[in-house]
Amino acid sequence: ERTSVLDGVPKGMPALLRAEKLQKKASKVGFDWPEIHGVIDKVEEEIDELRDEVMVGDEKKAIEELGDLFFALVNLSRHLGVNPELCLNEASNKFERRFRYVEENCNLEEATLEEMDRVWEEAKK
Structure with missing residues (x-):
């Protein structure tokens, strides 16, 4: 009941x-x-x-x-x-694409946060 x-x-x-x-x-x-x-x-x-x-x-x-x-x-x-689930998945996919771009264009072990952020901004374009 x-x-x-x-x-x-x-x-x-x-x-x-x-x-x-x-x-x-x-x-x-x-x-x-x-x-x-x-x-x-x-x-x-x-x-x-x-x-x-x-x-x-x-x-x-x-x-x-x-x-x-x-x-x-x-x-x-x-x-x-x-749909919030689909929306969040799309945001995760976008983050993944951009972060992979950062990985490909930056030496993560040596780069500063500022350098990684600059490459992140490139990835957004």
Whole structure:
């Protein structure tokens, strides 16, 4: 017997998918931002809260705020109609291509961060 709108979303589900399903269920009963600007504001709020906890050195709270940021980003992807898993995979693929370019054009053992960053910027072009 279900007692919550959120029942039926397994805790063992992959995190991005679980967050999206929980948000969709809550949205069905009206618990959602009516427009995307509220979601973007929430993402910015979570970044500020994460920054604050990092600055004071509270690792436990920083981890909690990082989780809140991920959750807000999943919500943003939902509002944009983008699958967060696919979006993150594309970002990972892009990072991999660029980093491989850095490896091919830099001696990683001898290069400074500044040198690697310069080659990274080349890779972005």
